[in-house]
Amino acid sequence: MDRDDHDRQPHPREDEHEFGEERESLWRIAFAPTIWAFHFAISYAAVSVYCFKFERMVDMGTLRLGLIAMTVVMLAAIAWIGWRAFRRWDVYDTGEFTNPEGSAEDRHQFLGHAGFLLAVVSFIGVVYDTLPLVILGTCR
């Protein structure tokens, strides 16, 4: 698998600095799904508490609006994480999709790729989980 991007010779120690292990974290790929988890838990908890405790006291509209606003913020956060990860993956510059090699650069880009894909799935997950809030106006 020859790639012309290898024509660009990096500085000898460039890799070490930019792709050093200490700058990386496995947790990072879990950020976007974690946002999904929070979105899911908060939506479910808020609606449950509302439906069991406060349904007769207040209208649901405010709660729905609040949760949808939260959704927008969280989607923006996921999109930002996804964009950052996409930059790490760096597929435009390298043309390399799979990063199968045992180099620090490949590992760095792989984590970007995985993080990017997880951001996409989390984004879809958050959108899905917001649909009930958009479609249903009451607890029942």
Place this chain on the structure above:
Amino acid sequence: MSQNRIPAGDLAAKGVYPPTEEMLNEPVPEEVQAGQRERLAKAWKTPQGWRYWTAVNNSEVGVWYTMTAFAFMLMAGVMALLMRLQLWVPENDLISADMFNQLFTMHGSAMMFLFAVPMFEAISILILPAFLGARDMPFPRLSAYGYWCFLIGGVFVIGSILFSAAPKAGWFMYPPLATIELGIGSDIWLLGLSFIEVASIAAAVELIVGALKCRPPGMRVNVMPLYAWYVLVVGGMILFAFPPLIAGDFLFELERSFDWPFFDHTRGGDPMLWQHLFWIFGHPEVYIIFLPSIAIAAMIVPTVARRPILGYSWIVLSAVGTGFLSFGLWVHHMFTTGLPNISLGFFSAASEAVVIPTGIQLFAFVATLIAGRVVMTLPMLWIAGALAIFTAGGLTGVMVAVAPFDWQVHDTYFIVAHLHYTLFGGMVFPVIAGVYYFFPFFRKKMLSERLGRWAFWLIFTGFNITFLPMHLTGLLGMPRRVYTYPEGLGIDWLNQISTVGSFIVAAGFAVFAWDIVRPKKDQPQIARNPWGGGTLEWSHEIPETKWGVRSIPHITSRYPLWDQPKLVDRMDAGRYYLPDAEEGLRETVVTSVIDARPIQVQRVTGPAYITIMAAGFTGGAFIFPTFHIYTPAIICAAFAVVCILYWLWTSTARPPEKDMKDVGLGLSLPTYAAGPQAVGWWAVWITMLGDATAFASLVFGVFFYWTSNSAFPPPGAEHASGYVVALATAAFALSWALTRGARGLNRAGRVAAARAALALAPLLTLSGMGGFILSVLDLDPTSHVYPAMMWALMVWVVAHGIVGTIMQGYCLAGSLLGKLTPRYDADLWNVTLFWHFLGLTALVTGAMIGLVPRLM
């Protein structure tokens, strides 16, 4: 000299890394190799005779584990056959209703808890070290302990059916049926399976640490075998899924034994809490079963396609994504419980979303097969069957995820069909594929091609004959779990077809089982890499050696056997790391989490009786309470603690004979690690994460009662004494501070001060425990769920306080007897980490008992 002042845990690797090609090309003299092989063989020798059972090596424990789980599976399968016989004709009286209830409860429980989940642990213990070129898992005795717990608990649970004493409320044990059930069936289920959950969590700890810290040098996260990714995800899922069930079991057993009304609505309890806790466990569990099995497919597919997997990152995405999303599905088992529709909507949406990552990995496999040159080997045949069956099960899954459809088919045979399609396709078939594929690895023999094809076609056709009609049986309205049905509902012939099919499946399993156990002495020596695989397990030596890998290689690609042509020869020659066992100790290399830089030589433990004794006493502590006998249970628990302490004291975190060790290729590694560098610290961290999840589930319970119950706490209820709670919490906080302080003092060489802190801390812990007990003593836990919940929180924190006290005492003893010194302080790091969690638990408990109810 100055090096002797650096804490041993802070020493760093010295020398050359990564190795140069020149170093790797240098031959190892024959006589050196022979000496090394001899010393390694001696260190890793399997005990002989009846001492064989003291073995802890993953190759032994893994085989016992796998075969035990398989035996339980066959037993549970026989139960299924009995049920199918009973349903052969309408109004059959072959089996009584009561026995039928026991059979379906035990069939489900055994298949889930004694087969599917343990099988994952078993297979992983057996093969993960080989994928990673490690000598063994980091904690072999923990694996052995887990296995013996599993065996004892499993025999106890499944044996109960022979005495007609088995649980009979269904494998998810819904109260109030299960709480008011007479007899000891429910207790057997609760205590027996809680005991086995201990084994699961032990395995999760072992496997997570194994995948993160025991990879060979150079195996960065982007080149590790996909199986390791799946293990990592599933291990993490176990930590968040099993603890809610353990918390649920804890409440359930308190209700069964002491009449604390957690699930009794007449006294403020709510059976729905059990359903939530059970399914927060139960749904992720489906994926805990599915992911590691499909991980086997991820190892087989590239081999048969003769090319690297397509979409490695995509498969990582789907494993991690499924791991997360699977926690948002649990209420889809509860669509008919009357929860607000909008709540159901969230779970319906997440249930549809999880299809995306699940589908992606299947597409990645299919794409790899299309892009490669497929050799239709026997393992591949089973994988193909798995994909077909699982896809069908997935499609009905999409249907039942839609709440209105689920309302129609809930608790009918449609669900039975759906779940068997997902479990056979997602677990049974890939696991059998794995057995055929890996058998030459772990037994150094081949299974029969002819018998394998017979088994496949019998099980595949039999399965579809059994379960395809069940979709219709269910749509026609036959509920699950009925011991018989009246004539003329149009389901007679469907049931007969299913019964015929079930016996064809059984015939297939008989062929498969025979193939495994039949003598293979006459079989000629097999090829070393019979399938032409590219991953490290196929560097195994033939005939068998017990040391795992001859030397631990430096890995630079995803398929090292394909991409690093000289690798196996160099491994065999002992050219790589740790080719020797000069000290006669079992060792493996510990590496860093992301890039697998070598950082330490880990001494791993060898054969021991103590693990068996510890498991036996742990078993007593769980089994006696089933019969409501508590004194022997407490004695057993005490002995279990003594055994575990002995085991830890004699074989973990001992100061080494020298601080650095030459591991070959010009690299020296520290032999001792403390704090985040040490695998033991990681194990504590992971265990405590699970423990914290269980505690969080209890706290969730308090808020759950508050939302679901209009009177929680009931008006005018007596509260725990606020001052006493505050004092107790403060005592725990101080005890935490002293423990943390002791760590710093000890490191700074102020040993006397550290000892004083460690002597004072347990006294504070004890008084804190006393305070918590005192604070709720006036409340009557049987009167209402509110005082019961306060008592449950108190019991939780006191039980942990006992453990915390023992740990503080252990460190004090270690300091006095020279095991724990300013340089060798791993134990104190681990105990401090435990105390971080315990301090937080006490703070939250204090707030939940003393403060929150007053504000509710």
